[in-house]
Amino acid sequence: MLNQELIARVWHRPATWFRGVLDLPNDSVHKTLIVALAVSLVCSVVVTSTVVLLKPLQQSDVSREKKRNILEVIGMLEDDKNMDVLFHGIETKLVDLASGDYVQVENIDPNSYDPIKATAIPELSSPVPPERDVANIGSREKYAAVYVVKRDDTMDYLILPVRGLGMYSTLHGLLALEADANTIFGFSVYQHAETPGLGGKVDDPKWRALWKGKAIYDESDALRIQVIKGSVDVYKPDAKYEVDGLTGATNTSRGVNNILRYWLGDDGYGPYLKKLRSARG
Numbered sequence: 001m002l003n004q005e006l007i008a009r010v011w012h013r014p015a016t017w018f019r020g021v022l023d024l025p026n027d028s029v030h031k032t033l034i035v036a037l038a039v040s041l042v043c044s045v046v047v048t049s050t051v052v053l054l055k056p057l058q059q060s061d062v063s064r065e066k067k068r069n070i071l072e073v074i075g076m077l078e079d080d081k082n083m084d085v086l087f088h089g090i091e092t093k094l095v096d097l098a099s100g101d102y103v104q105v106e107n108i109d110p111n112s113y114d115p116i117k118a119t120a121i122p123e124l125s126s127p128v129p130p131e132r133d134v135a136n137i138g139s140r141e142k143y144a145a146v147y148v149v150k151r152d153d154t155m156d157y158l159i160l161p162v163r164g165l166g167m168y169s170t171l172h173g174l175l176a177l178e179a180d181a182n183t184i185f186g187f188s189v190y191q192h193a194e195t196p197g198l199g200g201k202v203d204d205p206k207w208r209a210l211w212k213g214k215a216i217y218d219e220s221d222a223l224r225i226q227v228i229k230g231s232v233d234v235y236k237p238d239a240k241y242e243v244d245g246l247t248g249a250t251n252t253s254r255g256v257n258n259i260l261r262y263w264l265g266d267d268g269y270g271p272y273l274k275k276l277r278s279a280r281g
């Protein structure tokens with residue numbers, strides 16, 4: 001009884017005020033402003049709640065997409081199989097790009113680490129000096145997340161994320177290497193906005209197939225892989241370091257070449273790959 005009385009008293013003022021607003025003529029400035037305010041308040045609550053509620057779903061979508069791209073570049077994607085099961089033997093590791101060592105960093109979970117977000121955090125990235133910014137990335141993360149595909153505790157493949165400017169857009173790709181850390185097993189560009197039929201051919205399976213078996217470094221550890229203009233002369237001794245450029249898309253081809261030269265060079269995965277190759281002897 002007391003509760004009901006209390007509620008009635010608490011609600012008396014707002015209810016009277018609300019009735020007062022409803023009684024105002026429809027063309028009154030006050031009523032218009034109050035209704036507009038109420039509608040925008042309701043809308044912002046709906047939008048905010050939707051964003052908050054959908055965030056876990058969105059994150060799980062991003063993680064699934066990432067796994068899909070990784071499995072795809074090593075030819076392990078099977079549409080009818082559970083992605084997590086397929087991903088089971090793949091370990092995500094953090095690499096300190098400057099030293100080339102695997103690291104564990106406090107507060108960074110390699111599985112959810114986002115290198116692109118890291119480039120916006122001064123402690124986790126540094127600007128790339130323009131004269132060294134071959135791939136036009138602007139800022140480079142301190143740590144990279146790499147994917148190690150293992151079987152019976154030995155590495156089968158290594159997958160390295162790469163990115164950089166094509167002609168019109170940033171190309172995001174994955175480079176899969178064999179256990180020698182030198183032979184390319186596969187290359188994919190899974191995100192770009194180049195022109196379909198021209199630069200967009202970076203994701204053409206026929207062009208992608210040309211990368212398999214190509215070598216990155218020569219015997220003296222010099223970075224040799226390159227996308228050339230035109231077709232590779234397969235009889236040349238250097239053919240194993242060369243990939244055909246995309247016809248009619250010289251700029252995108254040059255972009256891919258720059259991306260690989262940056263990420264496989266000293267400022268990218270160079271120190272890491274060198275350590276892996278030395279460890280194999």
Ligand SMILES: Cc1cc2nc3c(=O)[nH]c(=O)nc-3n(C[C@H](O)[C@H](O)[C@H](O)COP(=O)(O)O)c2cc1C
Nearest residue numbers: 167194195198199200246247248249250251252253
């Ligand atoms: C509408 C339009 C879209 C183009 N898109 C691309 C592209 O995505 N990537 C690219 O390298 N070149 C693109 N080009 C072609 C370039 O402008 C340039 O002509 C080409 O890279 C030269 O290549 P080529 O030397 O192999 O002929 C486009 C051209 C036009 C007119």
